[in-house]
Amino acid sequence: xxxxxxxxxxxxxxxxxxxxxxxxxxxxxxxxxxxxxxxxxxxxxxxxxxxxxxxxxxxxxxxxxxxxxxxxxxxxxxxxxxxxxxxxxxxxxxxxxxxxxxxxxxxxxxxxxxxxxxxxxxxxxxxxxxxxxxxxxxxxxxxxxxxxxxxxxxxxxxxxxxxxxxxxxxxxxxxxxxxxxxxxxxxxxxxxxxxxxxxxxxxxxxxxxxxxxxxxxxxxxxxxxxxxxxxxxxxxxxxxxxxxxxxxxxxxxxxxxxxxxxxxxxxxxxxxxxxxxxxxxxxxxxxxxxxxxxxxxxxxxxxxxxxxxxxxxxxxxxxxxxxxxx
Amino acid sequence: xxxxxxxxxxxxxxxxxxxxxxxxxxxxxxxxxxxxxxxxxxxxxxxxxxxxxxxxxxxxxxxxxxxxxxxxxxxxxxxxxxxxxxxxxxxxxxxxxxxxxxxxxxxxxxxxxxxxxxxxxxxxxxxxxxxxxxxxxxxxxxxxxxxxxxxxxxxxxxxxxxxxxxxxxxxxxxxxxxxxxxxxxxxxxxxxxxxxxxxxxxxxxxxxxxxxxxxxxxxxxxxxxxxxxxxxxxxxxxxxxxxxxxxxxxxxxxxxxxxxxxxxxxxxxxxxxxxxxxxxxxxxxxxxxxxxxxxxxxxxxxxxxxxxxxxxxxxxxxxxxxxxxxxxxxxxxxxxxxxxxxxxxxxxxxxxxxxxxxxxxxxxxxxxxxxxxxxxxxxxxxxxxxxxxxxxxxxxx
Numbered sequence: 274x275x276x277x278x279x280x281x282x283x284x285x286x287x288x289x290x291x292x293x294x295x296x297x298x299x300x301x302x303x304x305x306x307x308x309x310x311x312x313x314x315x316x317x318x319x320x321x322x323x324x325x326x327x328x329x330x331x332x333x334x335x336x337x338x339x340x341x342x343x344x345x346x347x348x349x350x351x352x353x354x355x356x357x358x359x360x361x362x363x364x365x366x367x368x369x370x371x372x373x374x375x376x377x378x379x380x381x382x383x384x385x386x387x388x389x390x391x392x393x394x395x396x397x398x399x400x401x402x403x404x405x406x407x408x409x410x411x412x413x414x415x416x417x418x419x420x421x422x423x424x425x426x427x428x429x430x431x432x433x434x435x436x437x438x439x440x441x442x443x444x445x446x447x448x449x450x451x452x453x454x455x456x457x458x459x460x461x462x463x464x465x466x467x468x469x470x471x472x473x474x475x476x477x478x479x480x481x482x483x484x485x486x487x488x489x490x491x492x493x494x495x496x497x498x499x500x501x502x503x504x505x506x507x508x509x510x511x512x513x514x515x516x517x518x519x520x521x522x523x524x525x526x527x528x529x530x531x532x533x534x535x536x537x538x539x540x541x542x543x544x545x546x547x548x549x550x551x552x553x554x555x556x557x558x559x560x561x562x563x564x565x566x567x568x569x570x571x572x573x574x575x576x577x578x579x580x581x582x583x584x585x586x587x588x589x590x591x592x593x594x595x596x597x598x599x
Numbered sequence: 600x601x602x603x604x605x606x607x608x609x610x611x612x613x614x615x616x617x618x619x620x621x622x623x624x625x626x627x628x629x630x631x632x633x634x635x636x637x638x639x640x641x642x643x644x645x646x647x648x649x650x651x652x653x654x655x656x657x658x659x660x661x662x663x664x665x666x667x668x669x670x671x672x673x674x675x676x677x678x679x680x681x682x683x684x685x686x687x688x689x690x691x692x693x694x695x696x697x698x699x700x701x702x703x704x705x706x707x708x709x710x711x712x713x714x715x716x717x718x719x720x721x722x723x724x725x726x727x728x729x730x731x732x733x734x735x736x737x738x739x740x741x742x743x744x745x746x747x748x749x750x751x752x753x754x755x756x757x758x759x760x761x762x763x764x765x766x767x768x769x770x771x772x773x774x775x776x777x778x779x780x781x782x783x784x785x786x787x788x789x790x791x792x793x794x795x796x797x798x799x800x801x802x803x804x805x806x807x808x809x810x811x812x813x814x815x816x817x818x819x820x821x822x823x824x825x826x827x828x829x830x831x832x833x834x835x836x837x838x839x840x841x842x843x844x845x846x847x848x849x850x851x852x853x854x855x856x857x858x859x860x861x862x863x864x865x866x867x868x869x870x871x872x873x874x875x876x877x878x879x880x881x882x883x884x885x886x887x888x889x890x891x892x893x894x895x896x897x898x899x900x901x902x903x904x905x906x907x908x909x910x911x912x913x914x915x916x917x918x919x920x921x922x923x924x925x926x927x928x929x930x931x932x933x934x935x936x937x938x939x940x941x942x943x944x945x946x947x948x949x950x951x952x953x954x955x956x957x958x959x960x961x962x963x964x965x966x967x968x969x970x971x972x973x974x975x976x977x978x979x980x981x982x983x984x985x986x987x988x989x990x991x992x993x994x995x996x
Binding site for chain 2: 321327386389390393394395396397399400401403404405407408411412415525529532533536540569570572573576577579580583584587
């Protein structure tokens with residue numbers, strides 16, 4: 274958000290080299306935003322694919338990711354581990370710890386809140402997970418020290434930058450983008466190439482048939498929730514280090530955006546989530562950069578795109594059209 | 600001879616019957632009064648332990664009544680036999696409530712809020728309860744009603760009684776426009792459309808200059824009837840009621856009208872069509888029900904009711920801003936419908952009232968309020984997924 278208020282967005286004429294530069298700058302911002310959306314959207318799509326539910330509190334799991342990261346960072350400094358280890362190793366440790374803890378929390382939420390409702394009507398699960406989201410948000414607000422105020426996220430990545438062809442790059446941002454890309458690729462390989470991924474895809478097609486083939490559906494669901502929540506946790510850390518400020522309620526909007534991205538791409542389709550996240554991030558960033566006076570309306574553009582997709586292409590970009598059987 | 604005695608004994612039997620009736624009416628009075636006493640007690644008590652003990656006592660009592668079927672049946676038949684008396688006594692209690700509570704304007708205001716939420720919940724029930732169309736855009740309907748009424752009144756000086764229906768109509772128009780394209784979507788997709796549209800309306804209210812942006816609209820005048828302003832206190836039987844009582848009576852009338860309309864709709868072809876669509880859309884279509892038309896109708900009926908409630912709210916607080924119409928409000932109204940019992944108007948009203956009163960009573964917990972609220976929703980969904988008073992199966996006799 275801070276980057277969107279870049280002064281170059283307004284005054285410079287959109288011609289020649291400077292227009293090109295501006296375009297590249299906006300593109301970089303859009304890619305950053307898209308990658309966080311993708312990381313959250315993948316969770317939505319995985320859960321929906323596995324057991325046909327929407328985990329509405331998934332955005333709040335991402336928010337938990339950034340807070341867990343902050344807590345681990347602070348713990349590292351209190352116990353002195355941060356001083357003993359080299360900086361890069363400490364950052365990796367913090368990130369890995371966050372991954373495991375957020376993944377565990379995601380599994381915990383699945384077991385306690387979602388499992389009892391697995392056979393209930395969809396409205397019940399939706400409201401139950403919305404209630405879960407309220408509880409998570411409020412817990413952070415109440416139990417994190419001064420939780421209702423915005424928290425300054427620790428600088429995990431180097432702040433240095435360099436100039437290239439008139440463009441200013443930050444090492445930290447490049448690292449963030451690289452990590453997102455790496456994770457998304459890893460996930461793709463995990464889903465498409467490994468045996469566990471095969472199990473996840475199998476239960477998403479038909480949970481009964483999959484269990485007849487020797488897949489333990491409970492275990493597969495567990496793995497799904499773990500991986501989805503891990504990605505959300507990483508998204509939380511990336512959002513934190515990108516905007517450098519986090520607040521207890523960022524998860525609500527983040528969750529809705531992730532859900533939207535998953536739907537735009539086609540719920541249940543892994544590649545669709547990537548495409549949907551890209552679409553949403555691009556629309557939001559480019560609309561706010563190129564439409565005069567458009568910055569305050571950036572979420573409006575994103576949601577109008579979502580509504581447009583839902584009305585004219587409800588199956589999403591890559592989703593299969595669902596036919597109702599009698 | 601036998602016949603004669605029988606004829607002679609008949610009036611006596613009748614008298615016996617009348618006596619029995621009088622007795623049962625008296626008993627009904629007592630039970631209802633006890634129930635009202637419980638409500639009053641709940642309203643008046645303060646502190647965590649008393650509030651929780653009242654809540655737990657009520658749960659225990661209702662459990663016991665449910666447990667012993669004979670008691671349950673007896674109470675139900677009693678109520679069914681003397682419906683009019685029961686309703687009359689209930690109305691008198693509702694009308695007298697501000698007089699009983701005239702020393703605490705705060706409680707009357709809370710009751711007003713409960714009525715407001717009840718009005719919203721009755722509207723939403725047409726969609727969520729009767730037709731199973733998820734709608735998370737309640738706040739948008741409500742906000743459009745409130746903003747229409749407030750802006751017309753502040754900018755053009757129109758009277759409350761003119762802008763109240765206009766607020767409803769504006770919201771209904773929005774509901775119609777929202778319903779039209781979303782008919783293709785279902786379940787999660789429908790919920791996302793309504794969430795997205797609700798957020799768009801919120802963001803637009805926040806960013807447009809003519810709605811006052813984040814500052815909202817202020818200086819909305821109190822409604823007037825003749826020379827009587829709703830801002831002045833009402834005098835009944837020599838007791839000065841705080842001005843909140845005026846709004847309490849206003850919302851009471853609105854809720855009663857909405858309740859009657861909802862009941863009429865439920866027993867009409869439209870209500871039946873909605874229920875048929877909920878149970879099986881394709882079967883309903885095969886029976887010649889206009890599925891799209893009925894669904895859109897559910898949308899704009901809901902929006903109309905929400906818009907009316909919004910207009911009343913705007914004139915009560917005299918200052919509205921986009922923060923009054925957030926996504927959380929829509930979620931709260933949906934939970935009220937679910938807690939009360941989807942498809943049962945009386946249950947939904949009850950759900951709205953307790954879901955308003957309990958958090959207010961938990962003021963003691965202050966900061967933990969929303970947290971407890973979330974827990975209550977989760978527990979309710981686990982323990983009673985169909986709500987406190989689920990819709991009864993339709994009976995045709």
